[in-house]
Amino acid sequence: MSALHGLATRALRLLDPEDAHRAAILALRLGLGPAAPPDDPILAGSLAGVALPNVVGLAPGFDKDAQVYPQMLRAGFGFVECGTVTPEPQEGNPRPRLFRLSQDRAVINRMGFNNYGLDTFAARLYGRGPGVVGANIGANKDSPDRIGDYVEGLKRLWGLASYFTVNVSSPNTPGLRALQTKAALEELLGRLAEAARTLPPPDAVPMLLKVAPDLEDAEIEAICDVVAANGLDGVIVSNTTISRPPLRSSGRNEAGGLSGAPLFALSTDVLRRFHAAAAGRFPLIGVGGIGSGADAHAKIRAGASAVQLYSALVFEGPGLVTRIKRDLAQRLHADGFRSVSEAVGAQ
Numbered sequence: 001m002s003a004l005h006g007l008a009t010r011a012l013r014l015l016d017p018e019d020a021h022r023a024a025i026l027a028l029r030l031g032l033g034p035a036a037p038p039d040d041p042i043l044a045g046s047l048a049g050v051a052l053p054n055v056v057g058l059a060p061g062f063d064k065d066a067q068v069y070p071q072m073l074r075a076g077f078g079f080v081e082c083g084t085v086t087p088e089p090q091e092g093n094p095r096p097r098l099f100r101l102s103q104d105r106a107v108i109n110r111m112g113f114n115n116y117g118l119d120t121f122a123a124r125l126y127g128r129g130p131g132v133v134g135a136n137i138g139a140n141k142d143s144p145d146r147i148g149d150y151v152e153g154l155k156r157l158w159g160l161a162s163y164f165t166v167n168v169s170s171p172n173t174p175g176l177r178a179l180q181t182k183a184a185l186e187e188l189l190g191r192l193a194e195a196a197r198t199l200p201p202p203d204a205v206p207m208l209l210k211v212a213p214d215l216e217d218a219e220i221e222a223i224c225d226v227v228a229a230n231g232l233d234g235v236i237v238s239n240t241t242i243s244r245p246p247l248r249s250s251g252r253n254e255a256g257g258l259s260g261a262p263l264f265a266l267s268t269d270v271l272r273r274f275h276a277a278a279a280g281r282f283p284l285i286g287v288g289g290i291g292s293g294a295d296a297h298a299k300i301r302a303g304a305s306a307v308q309l310y311s312a313l314v315f316e317g318p319g320l321v322t323r324i325k326r327d328l329a330q331r332l333h334a335d336g337f338r339s340v341s342e343a344v345g346a347q
């Protein structure tokens with residue numbers, strides 16, 4: 001980490017977490033973020049057919065409103081997922097709603113899809129430069145037709161995003177995760193697949209489903225079958241957890257989704273179970289608690305074709321991505337692999 005970025009990251013930790021996040025976005029917009037060195041070619045990969053310069057991505061929630069994706073690509077992420085965006089702007093839950101659990105290297109959030117809505121999001125992607133930028137789409141809290149909201153997101157952002165993520169796994173919009181149950185998921189994915197068929201080329205834009213880590217084996221099997229039956233291109237495992245592994249920090253009893261280091265074991269276990277249930281029918285992205293090259297390596301070996309992270313940035317700053325990639329590349333070389341794809345699922 002450069003001395004300047006290290007100092008800035010430590011200074012931000014003195015602020016309220018949401019103010020710190022706003023300050024970080026502002027600093028990035030002013031061009032104060034790092035510029036990464038070129039990638040080791042061993043880190044290249046693909047995301048459901050989209051070529052990635054490296055397989056380490058920025059998870060959604062950091063750049064909800066597509067404000068700083070060029071800066072985060074420049075900082076070294078191989079892809080950036082913006083959102084979650086809902087059709088209408090919404091404020092989300094009252095503050096405070098974001099909590100740093102520093103002793104646990106964890107975060108609890110109950111943001112509730114605060115975002116500026118599809119108009120602003122689409123305008124920020126329009127005419128964008130190169131790089132893989134995904135759009136994570138969701139539903140407004142008070143929408144009378146939640147599935148219609150996802151369809152609207154897909155239609156409005158068609159041709160602007162490199163891929164879409166259908167987010168049915170945020171714990172902070174009441175009832176949203178019920179869309180993971182078989183009948184609801186069949187309707188949701190069926191309507192999205194139908195809408196995609198009516199949209200003009202390019203028709204090869206991947207659509208992925210993002211799931212919670214709090215799932216039983218039977219639910220995992222059912223999700224994999226519905227994903228495959230509807231021709232979806234992959235699953236992202238996982239969102240934050242509503243469970244509470246043992247934690248030490250004072251914010252541990254806050255309501256919301258837990259992310260960061262304590263999510264690593266749970267989300268990697270669920271990833272491994274998805275890898276078995278998917279049985280090669282579609283690829284997986286691993287996310288949850290990645291804070292080092294060793295963590296990214298473990299996700300890939302558990303079945304992830306690419307990985308994403310967010311919470312570790314809160315503690316380490318954006319220079320972390322370069323350190324993770326350096327360490328991951330060393331580990332892949334030491335294993336004797338020639339590419340990430342050779343390592344996927346190699347337990």
Ligand SMILES: Cc1cc2nc3c(=O)[nH]c(=O)nc-3n(C[C@H](O)[C@H](O)[C@H](O)COP(=O)(O)O)c2cc1C
Nearest residue numbers: 059060061083084109239259260288289309310311
């Ligand atoms: C403050 C915050 C906001 C988030 N917002 C979203 C979101 O809008 N959509 C989404 O799919 N995931 C969201 N996430 C979840 C992350 O994308 C990721 O799945 C999760 O935090 C686990 O990864 P991590 O441990 O590396 O943070 C959010 C996470 C945090 C900490």
